[in-house]
Amino acid sequence: MFSKLAVKNVGRSFRDYGVYFLTVAFGVCLFYVFNALETQTVLQYLSGNQRQDLVDSIMRLIGMLSVFVWVVLAFLILYASGFLVRRRSRELGTYLLLGMERRQVAGLLLAETAFTALTALAVGLALGVVLSQALSVFTAGLFAVPQTAFRFSVSVPALVRTALAFVGIFLLVMVCHTLSLFRKRLIDLLRANRTNQELKARSLGASVALFLVGCALLGVAYAMLLIRGMLRVDALFWVMIGLGSLGTLLFFRGLSGFLLRLCQGSKKLYYKGLNLFILRQFNAGINTTYRSMTVICLMLLLAIGITATSVGLNNTVERMTEEAQPWSVELTVWPEEEGQAMDLPAALAERGFDPDRWCGPWAAFPLCRDSQGEFGLREADYAALESAWGTERAQAFLKHQGAEVLPNDDGGAYTAVLWHFLADYAGDPQGAEEAFLAAVSDLTNTGGYSYSTKQAAWMDLMGTKVLVLFIGLYLGVVFLVASAAVLALQQLSQAADSAGRYQILSRLGVSERDRGRSVDVQVFLAFFLPLALALIHAVVGMTAANEIIAQVGRVDVGASGAVTALLLVAVYGGYFLATCWGSRRMLRASA
Structure with missing residues (x-):
């Protein structure tokens, strides 16, 4: 009987509070x-190289x-379960009133929590594996890892760590x-739903003034960020952060009054349907x-x-790789004695x-010093270099070596x-x-040598990309x-607290459809007003960040925008729909 009650309560709570x-x-x-990142194709590829x-x-x-x-999720789950x-x-309180002891009610709560935990673990782990x-497929494509390296895998250590953590x-x-439960009195439990929050009224004019001041502070913070940039972390930097945070606070503090004043300016809009009720509800909630x-x-x-920056930096890192190592392989050998002739292709x-056999275009040449002490590349060798890879890469080589083009004779x-x-x-x-690494490891009879390969440089920077x-x-x-x-x-x-108000609307003849729409509008305002301001903040911040990144590359706006939008739709949109559904169900049950 006890376990049946626990399962029944979990099912009912899930229908009412599916968000939890x-x-x-x-x-x-x-x-x-x-x-489970050790099973990722990219990391396996790095490990295999x-x-x-x-x-x-x-x-x-x-x-x-x-x-x-884990700490963030623990606080979040505690908040949700509370x-x-x-x-x-x-x-x-009703259970206690009917004669159940506190330890029995506590046991019921523990059984419900355990059942919820096991169900959520099973569902969450199944989704996690998928x-x-x-x-793995997404990152493999992003980092140009061969798809032949992909295979389905489940990380047992990650399963164990996740289970233990939760x-x-x-x-x-x-x-x-x-x-x-043991701290609360019976009367407090029974009267909990009748306890209302104290609302502090604020004049409409004051709300509008706070909204305008908040917008002004945000404008100043935006201007400071765009003018000063993001890298100057000094006293004014923290002033800018403070102005932006305070501006955001005042924006939301005065927003309800501003919307109310704006809508009241249009009587047709203000008195249409349940708009008056919705605005008053929103004003009280905010x-x-x-x-x-x-x-x-x-x-x-x-x-x-x-999210946007981490995904968008992909192309920037690729460009850094190309600039740092433009050739597949670069080998430099200095002879035991200056002037000694060497045939590197034959030695390799x-x-x-x-x-x-192994290469497309290749070139071997010396860097020389002439009788006047000038250091550089002979004109014939430079012409061959330019013919093979173009003027830009040939000039980049000279610049990197600090060399000049010397006449042939x-x-x-x-x-x-x-x-x-x-x-x-x-x-x-x-x-x-x-083959190259094996040949270089056996390269002897030289005064010394150094080499670098694009694949090694790519692996180094791929690690940075993976991490970011x-x-x-x-x-x-x-x-x-x-x-x-x-x-x-x-x-x-808030939907549960407003159940009585919606009961009155029902008695006054407002249809269930209109009541449901009013709930959806309130949930929409609560979800998308913070998101809208956050997007404005993000656009300004990314503009400032791009000015820094542009010095070495550019952010892949398409990829970063697509991934960020996908996450917003999947996660934020999912919670929005679940909240609308849960709020409507609460109000239908109370009607």
């Missing part, structure tokens, strides 16, 4: 995906970041619920939630900015790396100082890389889920 279950499942899914040290560093950083994420129990205070594979959270939830809306707006800014061919002998071999791989780049992308997505989605969940729970709470 959605939040827990999202949290489990997210935690698994980013703790002798970059296990880089993979280990990425996983250690993700592990440390997961501790922060909301759920507060809405059921009268029900719990999403992990999708993320078992810990739910144990904490159980302890908090039990303590809360008077108590403007602080949380400010925090949510700033969290959305972080979510959008971090003897050791298994034949340029004619200046009437005196040239002394070879350094010998260079440059080439681009053809056909089988991986095989060519392995995964951490950006991890933090971005966490902030997005936290923002949407808090908004959803606030709106569900």
